[in-house]
Amino acid sequence: MPLQIRRSRAGVHLFDRHSGLNVLADEVRVATDDYSQSPRCLSIALTNACDLRCAYCYAPKQAATLNADRVVAWAAELAGAGCLGIGFGGGEPTTHPRFAQICEQVSQSTAMAVTFTTHGHRLTPRLVESLQGNVHFARLSVDGVGDTYERLRGRPFGAVHTAAMRLRSLAPIGINTVVNASTIGELDDIAEFASGVGAVELLLLPQQATATQPGISASDAERLVRWIQLANPPIRLAISRTGIESSVVTAEPIPGEDPLEAHLHIDATGTLRPHAYARTGVAVTGSLLAAAHELRQAI
Helix, strand or coil: CEEEEEEECCEEEEECCCCCCCECCCCCCCHHHHCCCCCCEEEEEEEECCCCCCCCHHHHHHHHCCCCHHHHHHHHHHHCCCEEEEEEEEECCCHHHHHHHHHHHHHHHHHCCEEEEEEECCCHHHHHHHCCCCCCEEEEEEECHHHHHHHHCCCCCHHHHHHHHHCCCCCCCEEEECCCCHHHHHHHHHHHHHHCCCEEEEEEEECCCCCCCHHHHHHHHHHHHHHHHHHCCEEEEEEECCCCHHHCCCCCCCCEEEEEEEEEEECCCEEEECCCCCCCCEEEECCCHHHHHHHHHHH
């Protein structure tokens, strides 16, 4: 499969999903009419279904599941317009009845990276085998360690290590952690766990407000910023765009890139949003690129 190519005001971006190699030829001047029309990456909530009941989960709770053929068609449209990767989430994406088939079809028909985020408790050997060769990065959600994880997620913490090993047999992995009052004091332990299972990145997700739960408190947000500034964890850190990143040093992946050019999100009802936390969006009724243009014009 050839490299995926993206053209923008920053230059020509070459991406190899197998090695993770990114090359930006910023000396190349791209004509405005030749800019890639897709976001650099797209996250898709395949379903709102999840077999865990985490109180702080921000994902919508109404029943909704995307049609698999529709998702594959979107992927084809995106690939031809310069998108570098698709990340599947939810809900829990592995509850989608055609999850493995979607990953296979997108991987085999495009040069985009296929990634997904999971709680890991449905990763049977059979499912992992069906995903082999069709996933290029995976994220495992780990909120706290030991008793804290078991209290928040209602599942044995020991199973998380098994899930991490199964994911590593597929592709490089990262660990995601919701940072809240329960997990803020365990960041050192979480970082050690992530390093110990061979993860390449720890993504910090400050808790978002829901209809029933508040977002991360101001004091815990300050603790998180201090930890990032002072800790020396044995793993690369990343943080979601929730406002706190303005207080810490973060990388700018593509110089001058607009957030709406970098990333968009489709929820399980087929609504295109600026990101997974956004409350407004545009229904995708036909072309995904047309919906992306409409969304950019509206914001």
